[in-house]
Amino acid sequence: MVSRPLTEDELVEQARQGDGAAFGTLIRDHQEIAFRTAYLITRNAADAEDAAQTAFVKAYDALPRFRRGAPWRPWLLAIVANEARNRRRSAGRREHLALRAAHDLPSGDAAPSPEGSLLAAEQRQTLLAALETLREEERLVLSCRYLLDLSEEETAVALGVRRGTVKSRTSRALGRLRTQLEEEG
Amino acid sequence: MTELELRLTSLREEIAFPETPDLAARLERELAARRPTRPRLRPLAITLAVLVAMAAGVLVLSPGARSAFLEIFRLEGATVERVEDLPNVPTTERLQLGERVSREEAERLLGFELVDLGEPDAVFVRDERIATLVYGPIERPRLVLSQLRGSIFEGFVKKTAGAGTRVDEVTVKGERGLFVSGEQHFVMFRDEFGRIADEPTYLAGNTLLWNRGPLLLRLEGDLDRTEALELARSVR
Numbered sequence: 001m002v003s004r005p006l007t008e009d010e011l012v013e014q015a016r017q018g019d020g021a022a023f024g025t026l027i028r029d030h031q032e033i034a035f036r037t038a039y040l041i042t043r044n045a046a047d048a049e050d051a052a053q054t055a056f057v058k059a060y061d062a063l064p065r066f067r068r069g070a071p072w073r074p075w076l077l078a079i080v081a082n083e084a085r086n087r088r089r090s091a092g093r094r095e096h097l098a099l100r101a102a103h104d105l106p107s108g109d110a111a112p113s114p115e116g117s118l119l120a121a122e123q124r125q126t127l128l129a130a131l132e133t134l135r136e137e138e139r140l141v142l143s144c145r146y147l148l149d150l151s152e153e154e155t156a157v158a159l160g161v162r163r164g165t166v167k168s169r170t171s172r173a174l175g176r177l178r179t180q181l182e183e184e185g
Numbered sequence: 186m187t188e189l190e191l192r193l194t195s196l197r198e199e200i201a202f203p204e205t206p207d208l209a210a211r212l213e214r215e216l217a218a219r220r221p222t223r224p225r226l227r228p229l230a231i232t233l234a235v236l237v238a239m240a241a242g243v244l245v246l247s248p249g250a251r252s253a254f255l256e257i258f259r260l261e262g263a264t265v266e267r268v269e270d271l272p273n274v275p276t277t278e279r280l281q282l283g284e285r286v287s288r289e290e291a292e293r294l295l296g297f298e299l300v301d302l303g304e305p306d307a308v309f310v311r312d313e314r315i316a317t318l319v320y321g322p323i324e325r326p327r328l329v330l331s332q333l334r335g336s337i338f339e340g341f342v343k344k345t346a347g348a349g350t351r352v353d354e355v356t357v358k359g360e361r362g363l364f365v366s367g368e369q370h371f372v373m374f375r376d377e378f379g380r381i382a383d384e385p386t387y388l389a390g391n392t393l394l395w396n397r398g399p400l401l402l403r404l405e406g407d408l409d410r411t412e413a414l415e416l417a418r419s420v421r
Contacts, residue, residue: 027209035205035206060216065301065304066304067287067304174190181189
């Protein structure tokens, strides 16, 4: 008999009952988005890894308080982002890496998708460079929405702002980004 | 989606993120070994019945009843007053626990972090002042934990016990409490806007009232004193 995969709600409920394997599945399902969210905030792989790991531990400890039926990912990302912000603050002047496109790396570990390959390397770098010129709050909101594909709601929770703020900040950031690209073009 | 948004979206697959570490492998065993030890509600202690039913109406306590107080016990936010005769209360009323809200909304409305005995089945807020955590079916809860900020509600809540009721002073984690048992009917009085009104309640269980820092907590259920105190000590 083939059993269907457990839903996220079922995994969360099993984890609440003490099922470590269920929580392991939840970690596997979310570790990439958790790590990348943390990385976009910390811009440091070690800090991002530490933030994501700590966030999963805190999420596990807080499972008894998690509201049944609520979406788990935004709740997790809020913890991740908070941990990441703490590390970003404590890191002070530590060097933060700028985002780079995979094609510009010496090794070709990350193969481009057909969709991504539509952008010429030069255009990608120009866009990334323009993104880097934005204020952090604007860069983060665009990163969450477009680079991580988080929903408005998830972005709001992760950044600790209202959904309306995400909308207005996104609009403002896109405007600045557009201006920056025009000035460079 | 604008062209710029499309370009940003296309960039998604192109960002050179560092390789995601395998946190699952690292954490799974470690976390399973230190499963949170929050005590779960024990079904045997709470199966026998319904607890609290707060009546829909608000009665005004008769002068006769008010004058019949025999004893007064005081907590920071509550007073238990023993009376000879309890006001008549309806016997079949729906729970009047307030508005059902999320835990986060309850905490926002009340301005403090709720304590609990484990994840409740429902959270209610009444008057943006009292939060009630319900365990078990909402229509027939097995256990109810109410909480309010005692410092704000000084003299606000009173709980009246009939003559057949036993009231024991207890200590919960070093703070004063009262265990009220024996009599099934209680009335919780409140003194809002300078008048005395009461919300009749009836219950088939016992009640533990105790202070916890700035909060006044009230636990109601089919619990004996030992069980109630054990649960109260596990509140966090």
